[in-house]
Amino acid sequence: MNPPDNPVAGQEVLSQSEVENLLAQVTELESKTAIDQPDDSKSPQSPEAVQSYDFRNPVSLSSPELRKLRLRHEELIRSLAARLSIFLRAEFTLQISQLSTITYGKFIEGLPNPGHLILFKAEPLRGICVLGIKPRLGLTMVDRVMGGPGNSVPTDRDLSEIEIALLDQVIQIIVGEWCSHWAEVPKLRPALLGHESNARFLNTAPLDSVMLALTLEAQLGECFEQIHIGFPYMTLEPLIKRMSPGIDPHLHEMSAEDAGGTQWNGALDDVQIPVTAEFPGMSMSARRLANLEVGDVLELDEDLPSRVRLRLATLPKFTGRLGTRGGKWAVEIGTVLKPVAQLAR
DSSP: OOOOSSOOTTOOOOOHHHHHHHHHHHHHHHTOEEEEOTTSOEEEEOGGGOOOOOTTSOOOOOHHHHHHHHHHHHHHHHHHHHHHHHHHTSOEEEEEEEEEEEEHHHHHHTSOSSOEEEEEEEETSOSOEEEEEOHHHHHHHHHHHTTOOOOOOSOOOOOOHHHHHHHHHHHHHHHHHHHHTOTTSTTOEEEEEEEESOGGGOOSSOTTSEEEEEEEEEEETTEEEEEEEEEEHHHHHHHHHHHSGGGOHHHHHHHHHHHHSOOOOGGGTTOOOOEEEEOOOOOOOHHHHHTOOTTOOOOOOTTGGGOEEEEETTEEEEEEEEEEETTEEEEEEEEEOOOHHHHHO
């Protein structure tokens, strides 16, 4: 029995365009993912808008933040390589091998074994950081500190207490240079907490916590080894917020104020600079100078005490007024002198 040519009564026949529209709507709905909202409603989102999260390997740093951190650490290693070369009196080269976020468990698995591990903090930031170095590189640097040729030491034995104390001088430079490169927090202070020889005994953070792992390729003479540094996310979090002031309006105001003034380099804290005070000079003829005798009086201008000039080393920096304080001579700073280069213009 052949089917009727006419449609059954009560059924609507769809045109080709309407069928295509329905198929397009079904395809679009299938490509959407329903997102539950706090008010129990659902909103469709494209699969690209949904980001997966791996709870076993969480990543808390975005790509722009990692890029900023990499640029900051590239500046750091250039300055650090120069400081270590001066301290060791030998060429010391550094370059970044890797900078990434990993869990604390994976970080300690990648530390050298055998190795020399240093625990340190950047006060007042939270979290304990870890620096791992191969004993061969550490012994080579110790040999150079003691005045040796700095040749590669062909051993990976544990360091003695004296060698650890000498190597700590180099570690202090590394950690101090890292702290001084954060102008957003100018009062960071490095503090060495302890040493360890086996990463399995480290328990400074949960195994699933996020770390910023920095791997450096270091070369001193013929010795070529890696230096591993791990920073907990809680240590970097306030620094990252300072690097991205748009997140917090209060931090944005602080950054704007810091940008307007001179940024102090903490490495200059202990530099000794001689400060001298002098009166403006007076002139006299050579004959009168040759005839001066004991008891002669030289007349000076009445406003001379208010025209004292202060020098920092050999550079005139301030003018002030002469006086006394606590039974000692003193100078009250009045004005700041312009640099010579600006006066020449």
